[in-house]
Amino acid sequence: LTPTEGTYIYAFSSILAVFLGGLTFGSWIYEKYLHKFTHTFMLLGMAELTISLSALFSVIVVSSSILPNISWIQTLAVIMPATIAMGTVLPVISQMARLNRIGVFIGKALAVNSFGSIIGPIIAGFVLIPFWGSSRSVLGISILTALFAAVLFMLEPSNKKTSSQKWLTLLSLTFAGLLLITITSNKDRIFTQRFIKHQQAIHRETQTAFLEDEVATVFAYSTSDFKNRGLIIDGVETTRLVPETKLIAHLPLLLHPNPHDVLIIALGMGTTFRSSLAYPVEQIDVVELVPSVVKLIVAM
Numbered sequence: 001l002t003p004t005e006g007t008y009i010y011a012f013s014s015i016l017a018v019f020l021g022g023l024t025f026g027s028w029i030y031e032k033y034l035h036k037f038t039h040t041f042m043l044l045g046m047a048e049l050t051i052s053l054s055a056l057f058s059v060i061v062v063s064s065s066i067l068p069n070i071s072w073i074q075t076l077a078v079i080m081p082a083t084i085a086m087g088t089v090l091p092v093i094s095q096m097a098r099l100n101r102i103g104v105f106i107g108k109a110l111a112v113n114s115f116g117s118i119i120g121p122i123i124a125g126f127v128l129i130p131f132w133g134s135s136r137s138v139l140g141i142s143i144l145t146a147l148f149a150a151v152l153f154m155l156e157p158s159n160k161k162t163s164s165q166k167w168l169t170l171l172s173l174t175f176a177g178l179l180l181i182t183i184t185s186n187k188d189r190i191f192t193q194r195f196i197k198h199q200q201a202i203h204r205e206t207q208t209a210f211l212e213d214e215v216a217t218v219f220a221y222s223t224s225d226f227k228n229r230g231l232i233i234d235g236v237e238t239t240r241l242v243p244e245t246k247l248i249a250h251l252p253l254l255l256h257p258n259p260h261d262v263l264i265i266a267l268g269m270g271t272t273f274r275s276s277l278a279y280p281v282e283q284i285d286v287v288e289l290v291p292s293v294v295k296l297i298v299a300m
Helices: 009-034 040-063 071-095 099-132 134-153 162-184 187-192 194-202 242-257 272-278 291-299
Strands: 205-214 219-220 229-235 236-240 261-265 283-287
Touching: 009 071, 040 071, 040 134, 040 242, 071 099, 099 134, 134 162, 205 291, 219 291, 229 291, 242 261, 242 272, 261 272, 272 283
Parallel strands: 261 283
Antiparallel strands: 205 219, 219 229, 229 236
C-alpha cells in the first residue's frame, strides 16, 4: 500500500486499525455462527484458503483499476478479507483443545503464533521483498497458504469427510498450481504496481525506471534533455531538479572558512553531491538509506 498511500503516519495507523478490526470481526463471526461447526480441520482449511485468495485479490486491487483510487477503500479491500479469516483461526484451534489440557494447548498455540509473527516479518523484509518484490512475494505466500489449506482438508478424520472437502482440496491445489505457473513463466508482470502505470501516465515522453528493495519502492523519471528529473520514494516525490538542491552544497561550503570533509545525508538525484565536487575538499561521504536510489541514479 505504500506506493499509493505514502509513508505518512496516518496511513500506517489506518492499516493497523483495519488489521485489528478484521481480527476482531473474524473472532466475532466464529463466536456467532461457526462455533457449532464440528469439522475443525475443514474450518481451518477454509480460513487458510480465504487468506490465500485474499492475498491474490490484494495484489489485483493495487495493480488494476477495479476499485476507486481512494485510500480507505484500498486499505479495506487489501487487508480486511484476509484478517477476518485470520480472526477465526485461533478460536478454531482453541476448539481442538481437550478440556483437561486446555491451558497447555492454548499456551503452545500462542507461543507458535508469536514465533511465526516474529519470523514472518524478518523473512518478508530481508529475503522475499529484496529478491522477489512485494507483489511476487504475496503471490508466493498465497501458493504456500493454498497448499496448507489442501493439507488441512485432507487431515479431516475419514468419518467426517464430505464431497465438498474433496472439491475444496482440488480447488486449493489447482489454485496453487495456477499461481506457480504464473510466477515461473513471468506472467506475473500483469500484476505490476498500478503506481508505476499511474506515474508513467503522468510523466509521458520521459524515461522512467522502477525498483523495489527491503526499504522502499523507488520510481525515477527523466526527460531526454535531462531538464526535468524527479525521484519518488514510497509514493512521495522526495526531490526533483531544482536550484535548492545545489544551494544545499554551495551555501555551507562558501560560508565555511576552511572545509575539509563533507557529509551528505540522502543521495537523491545526486545534485548536491555533484555540486560539492566543485570545491577542493578532502573527502565527501554520502549516506543513502534506500539501496535502490543509488542503482537508479547510476542507471539513469
